[in-house]
Amino acid sequence: MTNNWITTRAWFLMLPLLIVMVAIIGWPLFDTVRLSFTDAKLVGTAGNFVGFENYVRILSGPNFQRTLITTFWFAVLSVSAEMVIGVLAALLLNQQFYGRSVLRALMILPWALPTVVNATLWRLIYNPEYGALNAALTQMGIIGAYQSWLGEPGTALASLIVADCWKNFPLVALIALAALQAVPRDITAAAMVDGAGAWSRFRFVIMPYLAGPLMVALVLRTIEAFKVFDIIWVMTRGGPANSTRTLSILVYQEAFSFQRAGSGASLALIVTLLVTILAVAYAALIRKSAGVS
Amino acid sequence: MERRSLAATIFVHLAALLLLAVILAPVLWLFVMSISSTPDLIAKPLHWWPDTVDLSRYGVLLSSVANSAGQAFVASLFNSIKVAGMATIAALIVAIPSAWAVSRTPSVGWSLYAVIATYMLPPVALAVPLYMALSWLGLLNNVFGLALVYLTILAPFTTWLLKSGFDSIPREIESAATMDGARLDQILRIITLPLAAPVMATAALFAFLLAWDEFFYALLFTSDQRAKTLTVAIADLAGGRVSDYGLIATAGVLAALPPLLIGLFMQRALISGLTSGGVKG
Secondary structure (H helix, E strand, C coil), rough: HHHHHHHHHHHHHHHHHHHHHHHHHHHHHHHHHHHHHHHCCCCCCCCCCCHHHHHHHHHHHHHHHHHHHHHHHHHHHHHHHHHHHHHHHHHHHHHCCHHHHHHHHCCEEEEEHHHHHHHHHHHCCCCCCCCHHHHHHHHHHCCCCCCCCCCHHHHHHHHHHHHHHHHHHHHHHHHHHHCCCCCCCHHHHHHHCCCCCCCHHHHHHHHHHHHHHHHHHHHHHHHHHHCCCHHHHHHCCCCCCCCCHHHHHHHHHHHHHHCCCHHHHHHHHHHHHHHHHHHHHHHHHHHHHHHHC | CCCCCCCHHHHHHHHHHHHHHHHHHHHHHHHHHCCCHHHHCCCCCCCHHHHHCCCCCHHHHHHCCCCCCCHHHHHHHHHEEEEEEEEHHHHHHHHHHHHHHHHHHHHCHHHHHHHHHHCCEEEEEEEEHHHHHHHHHHCCCCCCHHHHHHHHHHHHHEEEEEEEEHHHCCHHHHHHHCCCCCCCCHHHHHHHHHHHHHHHHHHHHHHHHHHHHHHHHHHCCCCCCCCHHHHHHHHHHCCCCCCHHHHHHHHHHHHHHHHHHHHHHCCCHHHHHHHHHHHHC
């Protein structure tokens, strides 16, 4: 068989996937670009061409800037907490202790819990009148009066981050644990014989094994955190006083609550562009770190 | 092997207990809420364990009495099963031949990056045209329409996962069969697909879990019992006028049960999928 024929055969086998992807991803993406230059409504009017008006209005408005900052803090704080706690948990799960295999198995629970159920669960835990967090903290004497964790702009975002972190750090832990198990025992033993302390063993012997997988986890988690919608919608709907409104929530409100399809589309494309920049920057970072190690 | 000091051993066990509590407490509390009576749940100080176990809410939610909370819940349960099932099967049908082709044909390998790139796309980038198209096709609030939209997520994901699965099956086996005169369809049917069965099962489980978990598109494209999925039904309960926290928790337990069971029993397959798909890239 010639190479030409093999390539043709490959495209032929990929045809069903390509047709589906063009129909439900390619075309909608293209149409979002078209809509972003119009003043179309979600239902009814097709809209007129308005040039860059939507973009100018969004980028210069206070809503977008504030939402971008909220999204940035949500992504940075939740992902970095997940990475640190995840690696610590993985180091622990790599030690010998009673019940280790049971604990390793249980780590899958938060990951498997549907995001909406997780959000609902934490919303109940944070409930201002009957929630378990208020009850526990009061009974331990840490707080004097019940707090409205999700109802105060000062605590709402932090409370969301805790809920998101609880769901996602086990995934980081499982990925890091798989990488730790690939570290040859004789290398760590040799480092110990040579007198390396715990920190230098982690930094110089174990970390090179962890870096690659953790980098990939970091990329995927950051992009997901940047696109976050479910957990925030279920817990706060972006409130109170828009203090937890992230970019995806803003797009939802613009395009579907206010039915402004045109400006919703431009906002969606700005979000897409930001995610793309993140993805490309990270891809370059990974390639670079893979080249070094 | 390293010998640990007694203090280090105690520290490791305490840390493990802390991790166990962090992982388990929220999940257990969800379950306890679902079996506690309402007075127990709104008592101050809070009752951490109910005086009497109250399983009535499971009966309420799983009943099929017309116009009850149960009927709506059961309908959304079936919708979730239908949508996730159809989307998973459709995703596998388009992903298996493509993943094999990409795995065996280096010259089209770049197309895999295009596939992965679409997986990174935020759903909001597609939502408005998809809404208009579904509306035009009369597929809004329809399980087929929603399953079709879910392919935007599942098809790239399963292709990606299956490609790394096919990569681990040596192509020499296929070459040998070709030498023996086997046709391509015979090679795939008799050799490659049976060898790839475990990775296909993993991909199917992942795809099903992703669809079961999906919320954004379901919120946008469904509006009543004909197509509303479990995630939307639960969000409605949590954000609505329902003041029975135990009922919300019960709905959560029921929705979480299938993925939790899959997660616990299929642990090995899922973790190998996570690490091969997520780590090797």
